């Protein structure tokens with residue numbers, strides 16, 4: 246018989262030992278459920294490319310969130326889907342902007358029992374479908390900043406706990422932070438999409454928001470997936486500009502970036518388990534090719550193991566419903 250001093254399998258012998266020795270565990274308090282809220286009333290439409298996820302009007306959203314709150318969902322990210330789009334993204338601004346109204350209603354109702362974050366980006370509001378304002382055939386960085394700043398302020402006034410700038414314009418975190426400071430919103434968090442890559446994994450989301458760019462793509466502002474060191478540049482800029490939380494997006498094909506961030510900053514690191522990642526699992530599970538619970542747990546644990554403290558995931562409702570974390 247072989248004489249082996251080191252037998253890593255000893256720690257894998259049974260569940261009670263494996264559970265003791267497990268290095269990474271999903272933090273239930275770090276999970277955020279995204280929602281899509283649209284103008285109108287009585288609307289609740291399942292997004293065709295995202296089984297189990299809906300685009301709904303505020304009245305319906307309130308019912309959904311009331312149920313989800315009972316399930317244990319305490320942290321959400323809101324995306325607004327307006328009924329009209331224009332060149333200036335005007336529907337993103339004002340008291341009646343769809344996301345602003347939703348934030349206000351939710352915060353009035355739940356107060357500190359619900360952590361409400363909201364997307365800060367123009368792509369759902371521009372007729373071009375781009376994340377910024379367009380001049381000629383260019384997405385105009387500096388012309389976009391004031392609009393993002395204004396959008397952020399409207400959300401902050403509505404009581405938003407946390408702003409998620411996902412637009413990837415240079416300087417937007419600093420611009421938003423300055424707007425917040427000058428207007429007395431010193432406690433509004435900024436969760437910066439610091440390393441947001443141009444990705445095929447956003448496909449289903451663009452269905453949800455009807456926000457695919459009509460012309461061109463987002464490679465002029467979102468990051469190139471060939472780049473790793475560049476993510477660190479984006480990270481330090483966002484930290485200098487006043488981010489509270491830094492995010493990597495997408496998550497699963499970018500675990501190296503999550504790992505880099507967790508070493509390079511002491512701020513909380515978030516990862517966005519995006520729509521395409523969600524739908525891949527859903528479709529495989531629907532065909533009975535994989536076990537949904539097992540695959541979701543593996544994915545979210547891997548994101549956690551890589552170094553994410555916070556995960557935005559469309560799976561959260563199913564996780565709580567199924568008691569998958571217990």
Ligand code: PBG
Nearest residue numbers: 366411412446447450519520521
């Ligand atoms: C908009 C935005 C996108 C996502 C979050 N905010 C899409 C995009 O940049 O095209 C993607 C989220 C997902 O796929 O779940 N800036």
Ligand code: ZN
Nearest residue numbers: 366367368376
């Ligand atoms: Zn956008």
